[in-house]
Amino acid sequence: xxxxxxxxxxxxxxxxxxxxxxxxxxxxxxxxxxxxxxxxxxxxxxxxxxxxxxxxxxxxxxxxxxxxxxxxxxxxxxxxxxxxxxxxxxxxxxxxxxxxxxxxxxxxxxxxxxxxxxxxxxxxxxxxxxxxxxxxxxxxxxxxxxxxxxxxxxxxxxxxxx
Numbered sequence: 224x225x226x227x228x229x230x231x232x233x234x235x236x237x238x239x240x241x242x243x244x245x246x247x248x249x250x251x252x253x254x255x256x257x258x259x260x261x262x263x264x265x266x267x268x269x270x271x272x273x274x275x276x277x278x279x280x281x282x283x284x285x286x287x288x289x290x291x292x293x294x295x296x297x298x299x300x301x302x303x304x305x306x307x308x309x310x311x312x313x314x315x316x317x318x319x320x321x322x323x324x325x326x327x328x329x330x331x332x333x334x335x336x337x338x339x340x341x342x343x344x345x346x347x348x349x350x351x352x353x354x355x356x357x358x359x360x361x362x363x364x365x366x367x368x369x370x371x372x373x374x375x376x377x378x379x380x381x382x383x384x385x
Contacts, residue, residue: 228260229268236272241280243347247273251375255382266379270371277339277350277367284354325349326357332366339370 232250239245247269255262298315301308324330331353338349346367353363 225261225264228264232265232268233272236269237276239269240273240276247375248378251378252382255379262379262382263376266375267372270368270375273371274364274368277346278360278364280350281354281360281363284351321352322356325353331356331358332362335363335366336370339367340373
């Protein structure tokens with residue numbers, strides 16, 4: 224009985240990980256309120272599905288065509304006298320700092336855990352940036368799974384009280 228519930232939740236979780244319009248929190252709340260399915264099974268399934276989807280995004284960025292060739296190229300020189308040139312340079316500097324932070328275990332794991340459990344910064348963006356960083360796949364996967372489980376199981380248990 225619970226196996227099809229789990230499979231359905233995993234499928235919805237994968238979809239909601241890649242398509243932002245599909246809301247996993249609303250799914251878990253709806254399952255809990257309706258009483259048609261077990262909310263904890265749905266929460267675990269959505270967590271696993273979201274993790275699969277985010278890891279797929281992570282790997283898509285990491286192994287996209289032309290990424291290795293582009294990595295060694297020097298960026299085009301900018302005219303820092305113009306507003307656009309200063310903005311592009313600011314964006315490059317910010318991107319480099321974010322990549323360096325997610326590559327470092329001291330910051331990468333806590334940021335990924337915070338993002339996957341609380342949602343700040345958004346996990347969609349963190350998955351994309353982490354894919355471009357030096358963060359390991361296993362580290363990213365375990366961090367996302369732990370955070371998603373904490374978020375959705377807490378939500379399911381909270382709905383189960385009412």
